Amino acid sequence: MLNKPCTVDMKVCLKSLHLINPTVLTSGVLGVSYSLMKRVEEAGAGAITTKTITKEPREGYWNPVFVDLGYGYVNAIGLRNPGVDVFREEIRRAKKIIRIPIIGSVGGRDLDEFVYVAEEMLEAGCDSLELNLSCPHVSGYGGDIGSDVELTSKIIKEVKSISEKPVSAKLSASHAKKNFIEKYIDAGIDIIAAINTLRAMVVNIDSMTPVLSNIVGGLSGPCIRPIALAVIYDIHREFPDIPLIGVGGVEDWMSAVEMILVGASAVGIGSAIAKKGLSIFKEIVKGLEKYMEEKGFRSVKDLTGYIHRN
Amino acid sequence: MLNKPCTVDMKVCLKSLHLINPTVLTSGVLGVSYSLMKRVEEAGAGAITTKTITKEPREGYWNPVFVDLGYGYVNAIGLRNPGVDVFREEIRRAKKIIRIPIIGSVGGRDLDEFVYVAEEMLEAGCDSLELNLSCPHVSGYGGDIGSDVELTSKIIKEVKSISEKPVSAKLSASHAKKNFIEKYIDAGIDIIAAINTLRAMVVNIDSMTPVLSNIVGGLSGPCIRPIALAVIYDIHREFPDIPLIGVGGVEDWMSAVEMILVGASAVGIGSAIAKKGLSIFKEIVKGLEKYMEEKGFRSVKDLTGYIHRN
Amino acid sequence: MVLRDPYIPATIIEINQLTENIREYCVKLDKSIDPEPGQFAMIWIPKVGEIPISFADWICEEKIAVFVIARVGKVTGYIQENFKTGSKMYVRGPLGRSFTIREGAKCLLMGGGYGLAPLYYLAKKLLEKKCRLKIILGFKNGSDVFYVNKFRVLGDTEISTEDGKIGVRGTLIDVLEKVMNSERYDMVYACGREELLIKIALICNAKNTPLEVSMERLIKCGQGVCGTCVIEPSGLLVCRDGPVFDGKILLEIKNHSSENFTRSIKIVCRGASDAK
Amino acid sequence: MVLRDPYIPATIIEINQLTENIREYCVKLDKSIDPEPGQFAMIWIPKVGEIPISFADWICEEKIAVFVIARVGKVTGYIQENFKTGSKMYVRGPLGRSFTIREGAKCLLMGGGYGLAPLYYLAKKLLEKKCRLKIILGFKNGSDVFYVNKFRVLGDTEISTEDGKIGVRGTLIDVLEKVMNSERYDMVYACGREELLIKIALICNAKNTPLEVSMERLIKCGQGVCGTCVIEPSGLLVCRDGPVFDGKILLEIKNHSSENFTRSIKIVCRGASDAK
Ligand SMILES: Cc1cc2nc3c(=O)[nH]c(=O)nc-3n(C[C@H](O)[C@H](O)[C@H](O)COP(=O)(O)OP(=O)(O)OC[C@H]3O[C@@H](n4cnc5c(N)ncnc54)[C@H](O)[C@@H]3O)c2cc1C
Ligand SMILES: Cc1cc2nc3c(=O)[nH]c(=O)nc-3n(C[C@H](O)[C@H](O)[C@H](O)COP(=O)(O)OP(=O)(O)OC[C@H]3O[C@@H](n4cnc5c(N)ncnc54)[C@H](O)[C@@H]3O)c2cc1C
Ligand SMILES: Cc1cc2nc3c(=O)[nH]c(=O)nc-3n(C[C@H](O)[C@H](O)[C@H](O)COP(=O)(O)O)c2cc1C
Numbered sequence A, B: 001m002l003n004k005p006c007t008v009d010m011k012v013c014l015k016s017l018h019l020i021n022p023t024v025l026t027s028g029v030l031g032v033s034y035s036l037m038k039r040v041e042e043a044g045a046g047a048i049t050t051k052t053i054t055k056e057p058r059e060g061y062w063n064p065v066f067v068d069l070g071y072g073y074v075n076a077i078g079l080r081n082p083g084v085d086v087f088r089e090e091i092r093r094a095k096k097i098i099r100i101p102i103i104g105s106v107g108g109r110d111l112d113e114f115v116y117v118a119e120e121m122l123e124a125g126c127d128s129l130e131l132n133l134s135c136p137h138v139s140g141y142g143g144d145i146g147s148d149v150e151l152t153s154k155i156i157k158e159v160k161s162i163s164e165k166p167v168s169a170k171l172s173a174s175h176a177k178k179n180f181i182e183k184y185i186d187a188g189i190d191i192i193a194a195i196n197t198l199r200a201m202v203v204n205i206d207s208m209t210p211v212l213s214n215i216v217g218g219l220s221g222p223c224i225r226p227i228a229l230a231v232i233y234d235i236h237r238e239f240p241d242i243p244l245i246g247v248g249g250v251e252d253w254m255s256a257v258e259m260i261l262v263g264a265s266a267v268g269i270g271s272a273i274a275k276k277g278l279s280i281f282k283e284i285v286k287g288l289e290k291y292m293e294e295k296g297f298r299s300v301k302d303l304t305g306y307i308h309r310n
Numbered sequence C, D: 001m002v003l004r005d006p007y008i009p010a011t012i013i014e015i016n017q018l019t020e021n022i023r024e025y026c027v028k029l030d031k032s033i034d035p036e037p038g039q040f041a042m043i044w045i046p047k048v049g050e051i052p053i054s055f056a057d058w059i060c061e062e063k064i065a066v067f068v069i070a071r072v073g074k075v076t077g078y079i080q081e082n083f084k085t086g087s088k089m090y091v092r093g094p095l096g097r098s099f100t101i102r103e104g105a106k107c108l109l110m111g112g113g114y115g116l117a118p119l120y121y122l123a124k125k126l127l128e129k130k131c132r133l134k135i136i137l138g139f140k141n142g143s144d145v146f147y148v149n150k151f152r153v154l155g156d157t158e159i160s161t162e163d164g165k166i167g168v169r170g171t172l173i174d175v176l177e178k179v180m181n182s183e184r185y186d187m188v189y190a191c192g193r194e195e196l197l198i199k200i201a202l203i204c205n206a207k208n209t210p211l212e213v214s215m216e217r218l219i220k221c222g223q224g225v226c227g228t229c230v231i232e233p234s235g236l237l238v239c240r241d242g243p244v245f246d247g248k249i250l251l252e253i254k255n256h257s258s259e260n261f262t263r264s265i266k267i268v269c270r271g272a273s274d275a276k
């Protein structure tokens, strides 16, 4: 640090949300307790998204809930969470010991649930909210909400009206359409995070059964990165002003670079943790820094969407 | 053959389309000339789908058009085809030397083009038509049509009105929704083929450019199989009577079994040919036959959708 | 490698009733694996469920894994009621961190119930590394005793039962105090109920003797992503950072297995129960 | 293996102007590959295009590939105009089927233009396998001659030019007829314009001498899926079943490279042009 001037600025801003670096723990992975959030901060993350929290507690689905396919993963945890009344305490405790921003992921089956959970999360001290409009395997939640653009716009409007903190929409690949996003922006959305997992299933031909107890789940990991890159590329081309969190298959600094080049301001890190553990955060930040130095970029901001200008 | 009675019936029927076995060459892979179609028949396929044909010739996109990612492929060929007036001759010639069914894949930007191409294909002797409602990277075609359920229903109705041959709809994962399919069935669709590739892109961080000349393309191969399986599972559960061609990531007999277990009557084989060549057809038929013998199934029909009954 | 799914088909080739509630299952795997003592497998029974079970042994040449399974609920109950020789299960693993083995060390192994399972495999491996073993096994009643002769072959073995039918009357802890007062060990390994482990940790701490314990929490993903198996306040994950941990973590633990193991809404409310 | 993309970055370390239109590019690859003679690479120039080019040489220890590139159109033109030492390209390959090499065989190699590229690498490999080589190289004019001295080192080399400035006045075919009448060869290898290859095929067929030729068609996917590079009526694919084929296929060919190479609507209409 002393003999090498830090030439690269790793900080990023997602509206009023300031990150020391562009790595974000994505929703559903480890963001279930204050102690795990603390570990993620220590591991070097720029921000933490909590597990999606609903009003009532949800036990989630029975095992098996997570299948490693080598090139990706299929999971059906089933939005397992203790409910916002309990989780509020977890956030309070986390806020006491954690300095990086905590983004509360809000789940719900209707406008009321979204607003209720959002309010509680804000009160507990979340620095930002992310609306889960995209989980593909819990009926009534996530993608079922996100497919209804009118309802979603209303949810965004209501949540924005009670929130001074930036609000992001977590989109699935199939709903990341121009006409949807236009309406979300009109409704006041600050940030877009994409993509969530894609509805998928794993079949075992020996037992002749599905592997997941819930039968269907969501595909994540390296193999969805080409899809996520196209989504972020498309959104950034149409809406260059909205900050994007690129999520899907980020597994190393190179994939983080890919995401940022196509338009992401920050990158979400999820199932890659299964393979690499928490060291992935520092690995990405270091690799990205070195890449930017070599290519002559001064800040992540300059790299964001560079592929559109190159 | 003499000392082992053939106990397993490999024949499948997709409405009035009779296949000697459930392997189908999927659209866009090798189905561009009579000689290649002949080779595919000799390789053991049960049916052949042609490249998607449009009214006018289309040169397609410039190289690179095909990227091998190990776990899958991203392609943007760009519906390169000589136009139906020329391709008609190719089909005529193919029909003279090929005995397995030829399914003509019909492309179009509007109702008129679909009907025009369909008519020509039928006249040339196609045994069935497949409507491409799902190609994800040619603006105005494929997925852009498939996202408009009213237009699509109209196209199906019109094509059905001029066709005595079975007509199938080739769907993308994001349009394989219950309310869409209901309308297609009302409009008279005979068969559903799913899925097409998923919109995707590949980025090279060294050159800081997209790899495909068209920037975005479609993801195929093993890594989309979990998505395709969920689509076929969902459709078969809701509409058990409509014959399904399961397409997406079929790479060996085991993946064919997976597809059939969740509800496919036949399986499409596409980009796996890049890795395995044409021997994949016989490999799948043999493996499937052996599996059915071991598990005590008498016919592919009995295996179709078995996972729903197990 | 592109995997189809992570489950290795396995066929039961032998079942032994060890006690009323505990059975030993010898299963032949379709593929070789390389488990270390302390690691576990996720055992999937299609249409029933999937549970974590420790390796009680591994016979490499024959690809045979030994699992000692106590009947507690849905999946373990299903196994005991329905599984016969020839039945099939599916195994994913080995998962987790194993016990530390130091060549030639003087080791004390202690455990109770199905906790004996990982200890047995550990004892075998320790012997291969020229360690000297003292083994203390605790059981509730005389009728709960199992595996004792198998352990005796490997080292100096003492037993306690609460009803006094076999060995010393009392608990593991009684034996432990006696043993630790008379001799120093390089390493203590323990496996059993968490209340027991905490007592052992206190004793080892007082004696300044290194301790490794195998811990349990509800396991969902088994790959360190869902966070279900977290131990508070450290944030350590049983499935990934464990199940084998330094005994010290027991001294500061906040959420105990008893709370965590209830497959009810309570599990999900762990956060709240910690708060109190 | 999970790949990022199939392109190996490569840096130009040397450029040699061979003739007015043809240059030799020595490129250092970031990763080792193992091309065989006759195989080709797809060379990708970001934002410009991607074209198939044969390996003219491969220096394994230094990961240096040699490409001989003739200026014909968009991509080759861009390369010749813009590429300097230090410029970067991206290489995917090796692709396709290579020439067959029989140990100790008596071989006749013949080619013209950039067809010399794969022949040069082949000649080197044949020598390693103790083959005896007769080489016939044909050029349009004296100013088009290149690589002759490199071939002379490897075998008995004869040259023809149409203007007679160097070697025999005339074409390859004139020399071939003379050579084949005076001696028998175990194997003939040819590479060049398709009209030439057809003539060679007729001669070899008449003499009953095995012939292998390297063929060209428009290459799109390069992996045997798009069907663009098909040769009618056999349905053989240049990118996968070739580019090296048994010379016999030239005797029955229906769609010729001249039709196929026009990057116009005509290419796509190949079906139609065959029909006539
Ligand atoms: C790393 C690890 C290794 C293990 N090794 C073994 C072993 O070798 N042999 C063996 O018999 N058991 C072992 N267990 C415990 C075993 O996993 C549980 O007994 C089993 O999951 C219960 O499943 P069930 O469906 O039968 O019970 P359920 O119907 O799920 O539950 C029945 C009762 O058991 C409790 N329970 C649920 N999950 C667990 C759990 N993970 N651990 C303990 N109690 C639980 C519930 O709270 C409930 O009270 C191990 C657990 C872990 C975490
Ligand atoms: C297997 C194989 C190996 C080859 N090896 C070499 C080599 O070692 N050195 C070399 O210089 N060239 C080689 N070629 C030819 C080379 O690929 C083409 O010259 C190149 O693709 C032209 O690209 P362009 O963008 O410059 O031309 P374009 O702008 O695409 O076309 C210009 C003209 O060239 C014709 N053309 C287009 N594609 C081809 C093609 N595949 N082959 C021939 N003409 C074409 C067009 O019809 C047009 O008339 C090889 C071709 C193949 C199929
Ligand atoms: C185990 C697991 C649980 C997840 N839970 C949630 C969730 O609760 N809410 C949500 O919005 N996304 C959830 N996701 C989706 C991730 O946030 C992310 O969008 C997706 O996994 C793609 O990123 P990845 O490839 O880096 O994992 C979950 C993903 C996984 C693997």
Ligand SMILES: Cc1cc2nc3c(=O)[nH]c(=O)nc-3n(C[C@H](O)[C@H](O)[C@H](O)COP(=O)(O)O)c2cc1C
Pocket: B026, B027, B028, B029, B051, B052, B066, B073, B075, B077, B079, B105, B132, B135, B170, B195, B196, B197, B219, B220, B221, B222, B224, B247, B248, B249, B250, B268, B269, B270, B271, B272, D225, D226
């Ligand atoms: C090179 C290539 C070209 C394709 N062209 C078409 C096409 O013209 N029409 C179409 O409906 N689908 C086309 N597809 C999609 C395939 O038919 C298939 O739906 C998809 O590739 C998934 O199957 P796979 O994983 O077996 O390749 C193409 C796919 C590839 C790889």
Ligand code: FES
Pocket: C218, C219, C220, C221, C222, C223, C224, C225, C226, C227, C228, C229, C230, C237, C238, C239, C240
């Ligand atoms: S069980 Fe999911 S993190 Fe341990």
Ligand code: FES
Pocket: D218, D219, D220, D221, D222, D223, D224, D225, D226, D227, D228, D229, D230, D237, D238, D239, D240
């Ligand atoms: S170039 Fe696509 S098949 Fe040969």
